[in-house]
Amino acid sequence: MDDNNEIVELKEFFQLTLNVQDSHVPVAELIEYLKNTDRLFRGINQTLNEKYAVGYNTIELDVVPFEEGSFKIPIWVKKVVNNPYVVGVVVTLIGNYVTSLLNNEQKTHEIEANNDIVQVENKKLLENKTTAGALSTIASLVIHNDSIRDISVTYEKKNGERENLSISKTVLSKVAEYRLEEETESLIQTNLTMEIVSPVFSDEPSNWKVRINDKSYTARMTDANFLETMNVEGIAFGKGDTIVADFETVVTDVATGGKPKYNITKVISYPEYTKISMSPEKQSELFHDDE
Numbered sequence: 001m002d003d004n005n006e007i008v009e010l011k012e013f014f015q016l017t018l019n020v021q022d023s024h025v026p027v028a029e030l031i032e033y034l035k036n037t038d039r040l041f042r043g044i045n046q047t048l049n050e051k052y053a054v055g056y057n058t059i060e061l062d063v064v065p066f067e068e069g070s071f072k073i074p075i076w077v078k079k080v081v082n083n084p085y086v087v088g089v090v091v092t093l094i095g096n097y098v099t100s101l102l103n104n105e106q107k108t109h110e111i112e113a114n115n116d117i118v119q120v121e122n123k124k125l126l127e128n129k130t131t132a133g134a135l136s137t138i139a140s141l142v143i144h145n146d147s148i149r150d151i152s153v154t155y156e157k158k159n160g161e162r163e164n165l166s167i168s169k170t171v172l173s174k175v176a177e178y179r180l181e182e183e184t185e186s187l188i189q190t191n192l193t194m195e196i197v198s199p200v201f202s203d204e205p206s207n208w209k210v211r212i213n214d215k216s217y218t219a220r221m222t223d224a225n226f227l228e229t230m231n232v233e234g235i236a237f238g239k240g241d242t243i244v245a246d247f248e249t250v251v252t253d254v255a256t257g258g259k260p261k262y263n264i265t266k267v268i269s270y271p272e273y274t275k276i277s278m279s280p281e282k283q284s285e286l287f288h289d290d291e
Contacts, residue, residue: 010056012077013162014041014095015154021147029141033073034063036134037098041077043131044097052118054092054111056081074154095155097125101135102153103167104174132178139175187249191268193242200237208264212247219247219262226267235270243270 016037018025038061048055056079064074077094092111100107101122109120126132142148151172154164197209197216207218221227223245229235237243248263 006082008081010079010081012079012093012095013154013156014075014077014098016073016075017152017154018073018142019149019152019166021149024147025145029145032141033138036137037061037073037075039130039134040098040101040138041094043128043134044094044101044125045079047125047128047131048092048094048120051124052111052120054113054118054120056092059094093156093158095153096157097122099153099155099165101125101131101178102138102151102172102175103165104171126178136176136178139172139178142172143169143176185251188265189247189249191244192247193244194247194264196237196239196241196243198239210243210264217262219264222248222263223266237270241271244268 016033018033041059041061045055045059058080060078060080062076062078064076079092079094096109097120100109105122107122109122111118111120126135142151148169150166150168152164152166154162156162192212194210194212197211200208206221208221209216209218211217245264245268246266248265250261250263251259252261
């Protein structure tokens with residue numbers, strides 16, 4: 001057996017402590033802390049692999065049993081690397097990066113690897129959408145919970161000792177802004193034919209119900225020029241009318257599979273129906289202006 005392919009498992013200690021006033025934290029929030037701490041470690045390890053080649057093949061977080069009367073979240077970070085000689089040269093303590101990012105530090109970390117010095121920049125770690133999103137979520141959970149005073153992290157140093165650091169809500173309010181614009185994705189499909197599902201009279205930005213390829217959507221009309229045309233020319237649409245337009249799908253919180261929103265961004269063509277005054281019981285009826 002080739003020793004270079006031997007699998008080595010290392011362990012690293014990290015602990016997140018919620019310093020609460022009334023000894024209560026909602027279950028849903030606690031789950032979010034655990035989930036996003038896991039995302040944070042994985043995101044940083046991904047960047048360490050892709051940009052610096054000093055990460056681990058896999059990492060896995062195991063929660064240690066809670067101590068009575070506290071909301072400490074002690075964790076063993078199990079890190080697997082397939083080449084033991086790499087481990088002999090560099091042992092990357094990911095908790096150091098987690099602590100530094102949670103403390104909103106703009107710094108560069110130095111790692112000795114293969115007789116060389118690798119410089120890991122916090123700003124590069126924050127380019128990872130998973131990392132930025134997890135940090136932002138954890139920080140937001142803390143600053144919006146009035147019963148939490150601040151947080152503390154206990155992380156492992158190179159010499160094996162553990163160090164504790166308190167992080168205030170003031171600092172975390174800056175961390176909450178870490179979420180990148182890349183967390184939002186947009187896809188625009190052009191020249192789609194869409195059927196009006198219900199009558200549309202409004203010449204203001206509003207939600208339109210349309211059907212595209214037998215699938216119904218609630219989409220916001222955002223074409224300002226077309227809305228102005230509706231107003232000036234008195235255009236309205238009835239059920240079954242069709243328009244041709246550009247259609248945008250927007251997904252936020254991509255890493256967590258956010259719910260999509262839809263926009264009609266530009267109307268290309270439409271049937272020219274006009275609004276008329278009518279009795280309330282027939283107000284939804286429209287007719288074609290032959291003039």
